[in-house]
Amino acid sequence: MKAYVFPGQGAQFVGMGKDLYEQHQAAKDLFERANEILGFRITDIMFSGTDEELKQTKVTQPAIFLHSVIQAAVAQDFAPEMVAGHSLGELSALVANKVLAFEDALRLVSARALAMQAACEEQPSTMAAILGLEDEKVEQICAEVNDVVVAANYNCPGQLVISGTIAGVEEACERMKAAGAKRALILPVGGAFHSPLMKSAEAELEKAIMQTEFKHGICPVYQNVDARPHTDPQEIQQNLIKQLTAPVRWTQSVQQMIADGATFFIECGPGKVLQGLVKKIDKTAEVGQVS
Structure with a gap:
């Protein structure tokens, strides 16, 4: 069975999507529609902006x-039997399996x-990558820190990202290293994504989500x-709100x-991060890039 997977924040690079825009009229039309919806020429930044x-x-x-949804839209033989997306990528996945319309999903992504x-601007916060510790140990150390710090991204065995206040994450990192982590690295991100510190963002996004039509995929x-399969809108x-x-x-x-039967994971979007994670989760899984 073919599973299509869609990356999240961090996969971006200057020049992304330019080949799609130049080679496919359908892609060009979607990019131009996106420029209209967003109210600025995002294609100029994607194709030739600065980092x-x-x-x-x-x-x-x-x-x-x-990049992800347009690549899927013009791909040959695009016939997903299951989809998933990492964080932001979940919205791309919901367009690919026809739960969300392109325009509606883009508005949700922007919101x-x-x-x-x-x-992020309300409260300075951050995230850190923890390498070489078991998930349970990372969770335990986070629970022992008095500040807000939680397990945020279970990326693959031995690679977990934590999220919280700057003080909380810094203290957790020191404790992780003392507990034997190979690395505990503060990430260059703007805030504590996938943590209780995103509660105000969740409330804002909930309003937008509840006004959007979700269909059966x-x-x-x-x-x-x-981490379960869903089809009910x-x-x-x-x-998605949670x-x-x-x-x-x-x-x-x-x-x-x-x-559930996935044998081939096809990454749709910029980069190859998810292919690498899938191989670390299961060495026998086949991976590839959408074409």
């Missing part, structure tokens, strides 16, 4: 989303990015919050997809 311009959350998230940016989406809606403050259960999602 700094592309790193702005209000640009990064729509840029990755557009999500702006809400997250505002939450053509195949299940394995959602970040519970209301369930998908509720899980996603900003809940951890991304990527390891568990891939394991569940394999248990």
